[in-house]
Amino acid sequence: MTTAQHPPRRILIVGAGLAGASAAAALREQGFDGDVTLFGQESHDPYELPPLSKGVLLGERDEPDWVREAGYYGEHGIALRRDTTVTALRPADHVIVDADGVEHGYDRLLLATGSRPRTLPGFDGPGVHMLRTLDNALALREKLTDGARVVIVGAGWIGCEVASAARAHGAHVTMVDPVPLPLRNVLGDQVGSVFRDLHADHGVTLRLGVRARGTRPDGRAVLLEDGSELPADVVVVGAGAVPRTELAEAAGLDLAAGGIAVDAALRTSAPDVYAAGDVAAHDHPRHEGRVRVEHWSNAKDQGTHVAGNLLGGHDAYGADPYFFSDQYDLGCEYRGLADPAHDELVLRGDPDSREFLAFWLRDGRVTAALNVNLWDHGDALTALVGTRARVSARQLAEADLNTLTTAGAADRR
Numbered sequence: 001m002t003t004a005q006h007p008p009r010r011i012l013i014v015g016a017g018l019a020g021a022s023a024a025a026a027l028r029e030q031g032f033d034g035d036v037t038l039f040g041q042e043s044h045d046p047y048e049l050p051p052l053s054k055g056v057l058l059g060e061r062d063e064p065d066w067v068r069e070a071g072y073y074g075e076h077g078i079a080l081r082r083d084t085t086v087t088a089l090r091p092a093d094h095v096i097v098d099a100d101g102v103e104h105g106y107d108r109l110l111l112a113t114g115s116r117p118r119t120l121p122g123f124d125g126p127g128v129h130m131l132r133t134l135d136n137a138l139a140l141r142e143k144l145t146d147g148a149r150v151v152i153v154g155a156g157w158i159g160c161e162v163a164s165a166a167r168a169h170g171a172h173v174t175m176v177d178p179v180p181l182p183l184r185n186v187l188g189d190q191v192g193s194v195f196r197d198l199h200a201d202h203g204v205t206l207r208l209g210v211r212a213r214g215t216r217p218d219g220r221a222v223l224l225e226d227g228s229e230l231p232a233d234v235v236v237v238g239a240g241a242v243p244r245t246e247l248a249e250a251a252g253l254d255l256a257a258g259g260i261a262v263d264a265a266l267r268t269s270a271p272d273v274y275a276a277g278d279v280a281a282h283d284h285p286r287h288e289g290r291v292r293v294e295h296w297s298n299a300k301d302q303g304t305h306v307a308g309n310l311l312g313g314h315d316a317y318g319a320d321p322y323f324f325s326d327q328y329d330l331g332c333e334y335r336g337l338a339d340p341a342h343d344e345l346v347l348r349g350d351p352d353s354r355e356f357l358a359f360w361l362r363d364g365r366v367t368a369a370l371n372v373n374l375w376d377h378g379d380a381l382t383a384l385v386g387t388r389a390r391v392s393a394r395q396l397a398e399a400d401l402n403t404l405t406t407a408g409a410a411d412r413r
């Protein structure tokens with residue numbers, strides 16, 4: 001087995017999304033002057049996905065947020081290989097192979113291959129839309145017209161944001177999910193019901209607690225397991241994402257939690273191979289078990305962080321997950337990682353007003369915090385989640401949040 005030279009001279013990055021492009025930029029920002037090549041399947045420059053289900057679908061903009069401005073990669077000597085799929089990894093040789101069969105040697109390799117939308121059996125006709133790429137978003141937007149009948153399969157974050165955009169275009173929207181409340185797996189029953197009411201109040205028909213089994217053969221309806229049919233001009237499947245582990249798996253790298261297993265410093269089980277972003281199942285220093293996060297901030301921050309380790313560092317990545325969503329006139333941010341089925345929910349403010357904070361508590365510590373249409377507490381919520389300070393439900397509901405981390409800081413056993 002070959003081993004990398006120190007310091008590295010050739011760094012390859014597979015996946016020109018947010019994690020990959022952030023890593024490439026950070027390598028240059030940290031002064032690395034060796035070869036950096038970024039391989040991406042798409043024809044676009046690297047871009048961020050959140051605007052796709054928001055501003056782009058709403059028709060407010062045609063472009064996503066670019067990770068770096070046009071021309072950045074060339075100006076910084078980063079070889080951006082668009083339209084290039086990497087098809088194989090040979091870790092023992094320190095080589096990757098692209099779809100044309102060309103071999104590329106590396107000293108260090110970053111796998112930042114992201115996720116793809118989960119497909120559902122029975123939903124494979126031409127009228128079925130998924131949402132992952134800019135091209136997906138532009139194609140779907142064309143169909144979200146006034147009066148169109150849109151059936152959304154999946155009441156998770158993507159399904160909820162697509163419903164919001166479709167209603168803004170005047171479409172008739174039905175959202176279907178076998179789970180009885182939107183976002184219930186992330187937010188639990190009580191907060192999930194806030195999102196159910198939000199969508200109902202904006203005219204979405206909710207068919208929750210029933211599984212969709214596919215489209216009718218003519219593609220003009222979605223069939224439900226209870227025997228009913230939902231007429232559809234447009235079908236959107238938003239059933240979650242599946243990490244793109246295929247390269248790593250074929251190369252024999254360790255997998256975990258559905259992703260590529262990485263240690264605290266984002267190293268995979270293969271020498272000189274790292275992973276970051278959606279695809280990385282991370283041995284987080286402050287969470288139990290493997291943590292795999294499909295959030296914008298995680299991709300950006302892990303991508304930036306891993307650059308230092310690609311250059312020889314061993315620093316653990318320790319940031320807590322952070323997520324945001326916008327639906328109609330509701331904006332929210334979620335920090336941390338709760339288990340809503342077991343953690344205690346503490347509400348501050350009236351959820352029916354859709355201006356409130358929610359906390360999840362486990363053993364007297366905040367595992368996650370959500371702010372809905374309230375924007376003044378970001379630092380306090382970050383600190384509460386991040387410091388693991390001991391707090392009570394009553395303090396969370398009533399006390400000055402800014403004092404809690406200071407007061408609880410003394411007790412962080």
Ligand SMILES: Cc1cc2nc3c(=O)[nH]c(=O)nc-3n(C[C@H](O)[C@H](O)[C@H](O)COP(=O)(O)OP(=O)(O)OC[C@H]3O[C@@H](n4cnc5c(N)ncnc54)[C@H](O)[C@@H]3O)c2cc1C
Binds near residue numbers: 085114131324
């Ligand atoms: C529509 C949408 C809206 C979202 N909104 C939010 C939000 O509001 N808030 C939030 O926190 N998060 C949001 N997310 C999630 C967030 O955008 C992702 O977690 C983040 O983009 C992951 O970045 P990544 O770089 O790991 O993966 P990706 O962005 O998926 O990038 C991976 C790239 O690798 C390429 N690739 C994969 N395999 C290969 C290969 N073999 N060869 C070459 N290239 C390859 C892919 O084509 C892709 O371009 C949203 C996601 C979507 C889809």
